Amino acid sequence: MSESFCEKSQRHCSLITYAFSPSHIKDIFVSMATTYETPKIITINSLPIAITCRIVQLLILIYAFVYIIWYKRGYQNRDSSLLSSVTLEANGIGVYNKDGIMTVDNADYIVPPEENNALFIMTNYIETDQQRGLCAESADIRDSGCKQDLECEKKRRNRVIWNGRWTGKCHQPEGRCEMEGWCPVENDTVIPKPIIGTLNYTIFLRNFVEFTRFSVMRRNVLNDTSYFRTCRYHPEHDSLCPIFRIADLLDIVESDPEEREKMMTNGAVLRIKIDWMCNLDLGEQECKPSYSFGRLDSRFRDERFSFGFNFRYASHWRVNKTEFRTLKKAFGLRFIVTVNGDAGRFSLLVLTLNIGSIVGVLGLATFICDIVALYFSEQGYIYRRQKFQSVHLKNKTIGASTVVQSSVHKRKMARKIKQRT
Template identity: 45%
Template sequence: IHKKGYQEIDTSIISSTILRVKGLGSIQTDDNHTLVIDGADYTVPPQENNALFLMTNFIRTNQQDKRCEESPSLKIAACKNDTHCELNKNSEKANGKWTGRCLFRNDTSANSSRSELGRCELEGWCPVENDYYISEPTHDALNFTIYVKNFIEFPRFKVIRKNFQFNTSYLRYCNYDSVTHKTCPMFRVGTLLDIVESNRTEQYYMLKLGAVIRVKIDWNCNLDKSLDF
């Protein structure tokens, strides 16, 4: 009696997933210019372990190493005179090295007789980033494509399966669709958002504020059969 294959178990499964992002996006800058970004800009970091970070929005600040006022969001930086800034110049929350001077709007000199509040001066990267103003998502972010390349191998049975059994010409034009291209490994970001969240408002906030999407790959097939079956 021959021992059938399904009675044996191979626990040393080898699997690997490669993710690649393609697409061009544009952002309107404050000086009414268009900033074009590509994969090297919006994929940060360029490599991760079975994951990717796709930047769909960012805060652009043209900074220089000089002196300027501290961030308005830092309450301890509100001052009436130089003494306050001098006493708190070693604050751990500071965005740079405080000089000990209290600056007032439209006035770079210290003035202890003023009644309104100023901001402590710092030396470092200026102006300080303003995280309260969040810009609009990157144009065409929904049309970015993510190529999901996955394979599994059972060394004991010498069985290898992969999800890209197509010629290169097909991969150039196909995008995953549950009806017309359900086996295509190329996914539009917009298609992924439609799958996980149908509400357009929520999709907008996901692109603007960020979100985490978990992709689970299931091999629902009979691996005993050949690829030509």
């Protein structure tokens, strides 16, 4: 009969048997409960390595305490998930010269009346009175010109952009294809001048915020009503005033007078950003907002395809079963308000965690110095010999068991034998 696997590999089977024997497992658990391991500390008398270690530790401490603890307020518990509510009101009277002088107020130039965190102020518009019927297509539509009906019949099969349904006829005397829809077609090739007085409009911004973690609620309008009735925002003199003049905002976001004029004529998109950066350790009354402004759309000299901001809206009515509408293409300034906030208050737990992290990072200095001493020092071989200790294990097979002894264990056994003799 052939020999079994254990008979062929008696040594390996003995090792496996010993490793999973109850006595060996018991020794492992006893050793874990009764022994303690500690790192080996070696003192190196080297001035360059010592200076390197102290410099690295100093840099770590400066970064930790100056940047993390002081500048970033690493001793505070932070809350950046604020709840915010924004309302905007515009006031001012404008004059529009079209077929006579017409006065407009905020009910006329604020479209739509209410938006979420936004406000549109109409500075210019093109108005067209229309009714349903047949008329010539707009000259802005490509290939709308014609001389006979056959041309329009062929063109309408592949049309994508038009102002109405093409009938396939050539409308005379305009010499353009006929369409069925709202007539006459809007003509926006010539944009009129802006509404007079728009630059003097004012925007009143109210903002309410709450830092839920600290149960702190703040608002940008304080209790000094006499001040807020007469103030106007200025980045240096009245930086807390929530009433903004249109002309002042345009001066802040755009320094080029020609660009500002085009913004009033063709429209633009502006941003009002409110920042609540609050240190609650100084008191809730010191938690005040700061305002910043910017332009979101492209400059007119940089944009070639689509510039400004405009949209169309219409009002409909019916007279003697005939439908009419007034179509307005509105140009104006769209203000978008964004609110950002961060509040902090002293927390012993946060400070303790950050100090613990700093202590852990200080170990980086030891690691760097070890690399220098081991691989960049002329006497690195001496340091390596002292730092790394090799323990050689010898295996002896006795019957079906294996005894593993180290040099340390041998010395202990030798002492016991001497004591007995």
